[in-house]
Amino acid sequence: MAIPSTRRRPTNRLLLAFTFFGVIVSATRARADVDEVAAEPPKRRSRKRSLVLIALVGLIAAACASTVASSSVAEAGSVTERAAQALHAAAESEATPDDSAAVTSAEPQAASSSEDVAEDGPESSTSPQSEAPESSSGSLVDNDSAGSVQEPDEGSASADSPSEPGLDFSDTGLPPAQVGFDDLALDHDGRRPVSLAIEAIDVVDAAVIAVGVNPDQTFEVPPADEVGWYRFGPTPGDEGSAVLAAHIAFDGVDGVFRHLADAEVGSVVVVGFDDGTSQRYRIESITDYVKEELPDELFARTGDAQLALITCGGSFNPELRSYDSNTVAVAVPI
């Protein structure tokens, strides 16, 4: 923050450098010319050329300076904009926690048959919450048809009609359906991850917080100095792929996973839990994926226990203010 120029995009910086070098080279050449000319008298001419040169350098320098100024102003502008957005988002997410499940939908719809329910669905049942945007979410889907099965058939009830061969009902028992509301699990219990250490990349004791998704269903990545644990997925150490994500850089500040790409296979990862326990992992792979191709399996709820550490990588798109890839380190318990 202190030195705005370092935050400029690398391409700009390069351009600037080239411009300067160009100016300097031409200035040197010009001066050589000046020297040649100066060897023979007409001093006024050489002086004139020098003045022109100086003016030129000054002009270009001024132009560059103004570019720098304007670009950092623009950046400052977008930073405040982003800050405002972040605040807004924070306010929203604060509003969500418990009443987040509100279903307001609206006008009672005439549902004399299940088909009616289906047709009326999308409009009449919407969820106002930010976490449930447009989407298919509000739909009362039509496959919920019901009806008693077939007409009674007196004949088939007779004792002589044999049971269809091959139907063995001996092994079809399941736990009974839940009766009443009392035993419905309302919360997910067990330990929660609270800290992360990856010595190899100077992550010492980073705070881990439980996160979900943004209104647009993207991962709810926490501020630059925190790591987000995807609370809808597995807890680290449990079956499936637990996910911890953190910024590489946010609003000009390095994120916790700034150097994730520099970690190596074999690097040790330690996740600390709220009950004082911890789980050690060993990094097995580090892979870059184009964002659109980030494997869903990284969020698997079942399968062998693993830890997926996710941040951004690849090239930065200044227009979108976004990276085109994700860097993913997958670690297994040790």
Added chain:
Amino acid sequence: MRRLLAALAALAVAALVFATPAQAQDARIHLIHGIPDVDVDVAVGGSNVFEGFSFGDTQDLSSFAGATLEGLQVKAAGTDTVAIDAGDVTLPASGNYTVIAHLDADGNPTLGVFENNVSSTAAGQGRLTVRHTAAAPAVDILANGDVAFGDVPNGAGADVDLPAGTISASVVPAGASEPVVIGPADLPITEGANLIVYAVGSLDGGSLTVLTESIEGLASAPAAVNTGNTPVQDNGLGLVAVAGIAAVAMAAFVAVPVAARARR
């Protein structure tokens, strides 16, 4: 690229063809006993296949997907009194269904076949399905005090996707705000799961309650993981470059006029 696409297309066609014989394995058909206080025997073709089947009991009929249960009858337990004579029942060959023995609006036993919505839920969301399988008139189902499903008659149901969390649900007669006949109860909307709630029993008989089942594994991964909005700093290298350029520029500013002056 075109060859790749062609190969993918061929694969897709093959998958379709080969999916057909395997469909029985994709089927999930559960049978639930949804009539309170009545123990029953279930007979197929005149022989009892489940005896002493009681309220809430569940059987997995998935392995019979596509088969016809000939002469399916539900009888009062230990008797030959037929409560439901369903005749020949052909089970769906594929898909996700729940068959529930329940009371119709007039209090007579019947079998309801419901297809469960097992499409993927968006990241962060869960699904709530409600089904009216009780001996009661049409109802409104309220979630957090508002009508979520209006005027649902016996034998009908509906579902909605909601952000994961807890909602307070209650059931009232259609178009009325009271009496609350079921609930209010807190329902957990679990991310990636379809919580299916059956209203069962009889309003007049004072046995109204609910049965629930849950279908998990519907979750989707987040749409994207956006973990950076600024380019990374080059560990001071950029700073050095900028400083270097500035120094050279300065030198040029100073040197050129000096040289020029020297030549005067």
